[in-house]
Amino acid sequence: MSPDKIAIKTENLTKVYKTTFSRYQVKAVDNLNLEIYEGEIFGLLGPNGSGKTTTIKILLGLLFPTSGLVRVLGKPPDEVIVKDRIGFLPEESYLYRFLNAEETLDFYGRLFRIPRKERLARIDHLIKLVGLDDARKRPVKEYSKGMARRLGFAQALINDPALIILDEPTSGLDPLVARQVKDIILDLQKQGKTIILSSHLLADAETICNRVAILHQGQLQKMGAVKELLQPGETLETLFLKTIQASRS
Amino acid sequence: MNQLFAIIILTYRESIRKRIFLIIAVFTVLLIILSAFSPVVKPIDRIRLTEAWTLQGIGFFVMLIAVFMAATSLPEDIELKRLFLLLAKPVTKEMLLLGKLLGFVLTTGLFILIMGAISLVYLYIVNWSSGHLTIRDKILPTEMRFTNKTGQDAQGYVTGNYISDKEFTVMIEGEGNNYIGWLFRLRLAEARLWRTQSAAERRRASSNINLNKSKLSEPARPTEGSFGQARAELSLMIGEGQFKVSSEALVRFVNPTTKQEYHKQITLSYKRPEAVEFPAELIDRNGELYVYVSRPEPATYIRAGPASVVLKSLGVIWLQVILLLGFCISGATFLSGGVNVVLNIFIYFVGSGTQFWASSLETMRQAMTSIIRQETLQTITQAPAHSHSPEVYPLWMMKASEFVVDSTLKVFPDFSRFNSGDTYLLNGYAVPWNVFPPLVGYVIFYGIIAFVVGAVAFRLRDIK
Numbered sequence: 001m002s003p004d005k006i007a008i009k010t011e012n013l014t015k016v017y018k019t020t021f022s023r024y025q026v027k028a029v030d031n032l033n034l035e036i037y038e039g040e041i042f043g044l045l046g047p048n049g050s051g052k053t054t055t056i057k058i059l060l061g062l063l064f065p066t067s068g069l070v071r072v073l074g075k076p077p078d079e080v081i082v083k084d085r086i087g088f089l090p091e092e093s094y095l096y097r098f099l100n101a102e103e104t105l106d107f108y109g110r111l112f113r114i115p116r117k118e119r120l121a122r123i124d125h126l127i128k129l130v131g132l133d134d135a136r137k138r139p140v141k142e143y144s145k146g147m148a149r150r151l152g153f154a155q156a157l158i159n160d161p162a163l164i165i166l167d168e169p170t171s172g173l174d175p176l177v178a179r180q181v182k183d184i185i186l187d188l189q190k191q192g193k194t195i196i197l198s199s200h201l202l203a204d205a206e207t208i209c210n211r212v213a214i215l216h217q218g219q220l221q222k223m224g225a226v227k228e229l230l231q232p233g234e235t236l237e238t239l240f241l242k243t244i245q246a247s248r249s
Numbered sequence: 250m251n252q253l254f255a256i257i258i259l260t261y262r263e264s265i266r267k268r269i270f271l272i273i274a275v276f277t278v279l280l281i282i283l284s285a286f287s288p289v290v291k292p293i294d295r296i297r298l299t300e301a302w303t304l305q306g307i308g309f310f311v312m313l314i315a316v317f318m319a320a321t322s323l324p325e326d327i328e329l330k331r332l333f334l335l336l337a338k339p340v341t342k343e344m345l346l347l348g349k350l351l352g353f354v355l356t357t358g359l360f361i362l363i364m365g366a367i368s369l370v371y372l373y374i375v376n377w378s379s380g381h382l383t384i385r386d387k388i389l390p391t392e393m394r395f396t397n398k399t400g401q402d403a404q405g406y407v408t409g410n411y412i413s414d415k416e417f418t419v420m421i422e423g424e425g426n427n428y429i430g431w432l433f434r435l436r437l438a439e440a441r442l443w444r445t446q447s448a449a450e451r452r453r454a455s456s457n458i459n460l461n462k463s464k465l466s467e468p469a470r471p472t473e474g475s476f477g478q479a480r481a482e483l484s485l486m487i488g489e490g491q492f493k494v495s496s497e498a499l500v501r502f503v504n505p506t507t508k509q510e511y512h513k514q515i516t517l518s519y520k521r522p523e524a525v526e527f528p529a530e531l532i533d534r535n536g537e538l539y540v541y542v543s544r545p546e547p548a549t550y551i552r553a554g555p556a557s558v559v560l561k562s563l564g565v566i567w568l569q570v571i572l573l574l575g576f577c578i579s580g581a582t583f584l585s586g587g588v589n590v591v592l593n594i595f596i597y598f599v600g601s602g603t604q605f606w607a608s609s610l611e612t613m614r615q616a617m618t619s620i621i622r623q624e625t626l627q628t629i630t631q632a633p634a635h636s637h638s639p640e641v642y643p644l645w646m647m648k649a650s651e652f653v654v655d656s657t658l659k660v661f662p663d664f665s666r667f668n669s670g671d672t673y674l675l676n677g678y679a680v681p682w683n684v685f686p687p688l689v690g691y692v693i694f695y696g697i698i699a700f701v702v703g704a705v706a707f708r709l710r711d712i713k
Contacts, residue, residue, distance in 0.1 A: 017713075060337045062712040083339040090337075094330045096259065098266040110255035111338040155334075 005038040006071075007163055007194040008059060013068035015054050015218075028054040030218035032068070036196060036211075041189050043205040043226075044198040045236075046215035047244060052198045053091060055215070056165055059196075060088060073163060084112060087161030091168050091198075093152035097141035101132050101151050104140060105158055112159040126154040129184065131177070145172040153181060157188075164188060165196045170204060182208055206236035214240060216247040252340055253348050260352020261359075264318050273310050274360070280306035281368045285375050299375060300559060303368035308566045310364075311357050315570050316593050319353045319577035321586035328586070332712055342707045346700065350578045357570045365563045369556055502527040503539040516611065553679035561680040562673070568688050569667035573597055575696040576662070579703030583710065599657065600664035610654050617647050662695045 015029040029051045036042045044052050057063040058070055061078035075082045095104055102123060109119040127136050130150035140148060149172045156164060169185070170178040185195060185208055199205050205212060206226060213223040221243045222229060230239055264270055284302040289295045323346075326332040335345065501512040511527050532538045553561075576596055580589040621644070642650075666688060673680045 057333070057712070062333060062336055064711060080339045080341060083337060086337065088334065088337040090330065090334050092330070094334045096263065096331065098263060099259075103262075107255055107259055108338060110251050111335075111340055113251050113339075 006035055007038045007073060008034060008036040008196070009069075009071045010034045010055075010058075011069040013055070013058065013070060014066050015051075015058060015063060016066045028218050029058070029065075032215075032218070032220055034213060034220070034223070036194065038194050039189065039192050040210040041185065041195045041197060041208055043209035043212035044196060044215065045200075045202065045205060045212055045240060049217075050215040051218040052215060053167065054218075056088075056167060056196070056198060059165065060086065084159065085162040087156040087159060087164040089152050089156040089164075089166045089169055091171075093148040095140045095148060095151060095155075098139060100139050101127055101136045101154075104151060105155055108155045109158050114159065122158060122160075126157055129157075130154045131180070146174060146177060149173055150177065150181075153184075161193065163194045163196070165198075167198045168200065169197065170199070170201060178204075202235070202237040202240055212236070214243050216244050219247075221247050253344055253351070256340070256345060256348025257352040257355060260322065260349050261356050263322065264314070264353065264356040267318065269317060270314065270356075270360075273314055274364070277306055277310045277364050278367060280310075281364070281371050284371075295375065296372065296555065299368075299372050300555065300562075303364075303372075304559065304562050304566070307361060307364045307368065307563065308569075311360055311566065311570050312573065312597065314360060315353065315357055315573050315577060316590055316597070318356075319349070319574050320581055320589040320593050322349060322353075323578070323581035324584070324586035324589060327712065336712055343704045346578055346582065346703055346707060349581075350574060350700070353574050353578070354571055357574070358567055361563050361567050361570075365559060369559055372555055372559070500525050501539075501541040502531045503541065504531045504533050505537045505539055506533040516615075558673075558679055561682070561684075565667050565680070565684065565688065568685075568692050569664060572662055572664070572667075572692045572695055575692075575699035579699040579706075582703040582707035596661065597664055600662045602665065603658060603661060603663040604665040606654055606658060610651065610658070613647055613651065616641070617644065617651070620644055663691075666691060 010032050013029055013032040013034075014027065017026040017028055018024075032051070032055065034055075044055065046052050054063065058065050059072055059077055061072075061076075061083065064078075070077055072082050073085055096107070099107065105123040105126060106119065109123065114122065127133055130153055132147060132150055132154070135143065135147060140151065143151065149169075153166075153169060156166065166185070170181055173181060182204060185197070189195060197205060197209060209226055211223070211225050212229065214221045222239075226236065230236065281299075281303045284299040287295060287298040287302065289298055323332075326335065336342065498516075499512060499514050501510055503510040509531060511531055513525055513527070515525055573593060573596075577589065577593050580592050584592065620641070
């Protein structure tokens with residue numbers, strides 16, 4: 001982790017949602033300035049509708065910003081070359097229900113143009129890593145929510161990404177598997193990867209994030225290292241609640 | 250390439266693992282089996298019916314697959330947010346669209362091939378006992394096949410018999426090289442010039458015309474020193490239920506003695522007599538003249554067995570499906586699944602009636618020209634204006650209709666071009682290879698337009 005090397009930078013990033021036939025507008029992200037360093041675990045925190053998912057979608061090039069600048073790994077996010085180095089786990093797994101675990105990972109592996117031999121080895125490794133070895137041939141539609149989540153986590157790592165964006169990675173997982181996922185995230189950091197974590201589970205964020213940003217109504221409320229933001233004896237949860245209440249008032 | 254292949258295979262897997270695919274496949278097979286019970290007398294009729302029935306069934310069901318799967322696939326990905334994950338990978342939106350299109354081209358192609366194979370095997374099994382299957386022979390250009398109103402052979406008309414009745418009905422059958430010919434023997438007493446008929450007489454004559462009727466007014470008997478242009482009046486019509494109200498025809502005038510000939514291509518319209526002029530020297534010394542009417546571009550037919558015919562017809566069906574798939578995929582980039590399904594059914598329905606609209610438009614244009622000519626004449630001669638006939642629409646209304654239909658025809662793809670499989674088979678002809686190049690070109694042309702429109706719409710769209 002080094003402040004010299006910036007993985008993601010946004011400057012005055014704004015996204016306004018407009019509906020086609022009415023003047024109703026929603027400012028989902030409002031003048032957001034973020035800097036995420038290479039090799040850190042960065043927590044993107046905020047209540048529902050605070051603009052976390054919209055920010056992630058912009059970082060992935062899925063949404064066009066209304067105004068402002070975005071650079072992901074030094075390039076505009078809609079460039080295909082950037083996506084080659086990103087792994088992404090969405091809020092829900094959004095997998096193809098008619099494919100099984102092997103087919104799912106093979107499909108996403110092909111999208112990254114991973115050679116067959118390497119692809120098969122990675123599929124095998126990831127299936128074992130997320131504990132789906134027994135269910136590798138079962139179609140996803142038969143999976144429990146936790147199993148689908150684990151497969152979603154595996155597909156996010158199929159390309160050995162430099163930047164990993166995880167939206168609620170532990171939701172729907174039992175405590176045991178959630179612990180395993182957290183260990184994997186810490187392990188990935190040790191391998192030098194940058195991780196963005198969007199989560200409601202503040203206790204998790206507190207234990208594994210190096211820095212966090214708290215968003216509310218699309219605006220950045222607080223950003224900094226977890227250790228620096230917290231007063232002695234304060235938890236991230238209390239800080240979060242205080243920040244949101246202050247913003248509302 | 251690997252990425253494109255991955256999307257193609259994903260689309261293919263998605264299609265075949267859906268329950269609707271299996272249901273449609275089962276019903277198509279059921280339809281093929283049902284053809285065994287067709288009420289026919291001769292084995293050859295059963296073969297033709299089985300062919301036509303199964304081909305229509307496969308064509309209809311594959312259209313259902315195209316519309317209900319291709320039109321809803323991308324909207325479903327967007328709705329279920331699978332696209333959210335997919336486009337986070339190094340895949341361009343254009344590649345995703347192309348992959349989906351090719352995936353459905355592959356799926357529908359395989360469906361057609363498998364169902365075609367089943368229907369062919371079935372065709373052979375059902376007709377095993379009859380000992381023979383349809384073989385289409387080439388129809389020679391010299392061969393004449395035409396019948397009169399009662400369906401009897403009307404070949405006698407060209408054997409030199411004098412035609413006492415100036416109006417008679419014949420029907421040119423089929424799509425091929427059939428033609429009809431008359432020998433006219435002119436007698437001074439009965440010669441009548443078309444131009445000598447009064448407007449009232451002409452109207453009466455026209456209103457008495459039945460369908461499938463050809464009328465030839467005798468040309469004026471040439472008198473010494475007055476050789477010039479003679480005229481013949483023809484009114485050839487198309488049978489009912491053909492969805493066609495005008496047709497191109499080639500009229501040939503041949504001197505029976507010198508074999509000197511003159512030909513002219515004309516458009517024959519529903520209930521409108523067409524006048525054709527020809528050089529009077531074609532009437533020989535005895536006052537005789539041959540007149541032949543045929544299609545302007547006779548098709549060539551080939552000798553072919555059922556396997557070749559069925560497979561080629563299925564190829565034509567597949568091309569039609571590919572064209573529709575282009576529109577389904579394009580519409581999916583900016584419409585919801587339900588709206589896209591309805592839009593594509595609409596495009597297919599209107600596009601299938603294109604030939605009917607085009608020929609109706611041609612007839613209306615001829616009528617408009619005639620009305621404009623009459624009005625101009627009235628202006629020049631300063632004759633008092635007649636009141637507008639209540640049986641005819643006012644000119645402005647026809648012009649408005651012309652604008653709407655003309656614009657529609659320019660925009661909508663012409664699906665009626667792809668009826669050739671049906672047309673040939675139902676008439677018992679083989680499907681020639683030369684139907685393919687223009688159809689492939691047409692599909693590529695419209696496919697590229699649809700794809701570009703879809704790609705632009707998709708590129709500008711936020712994936713929420």
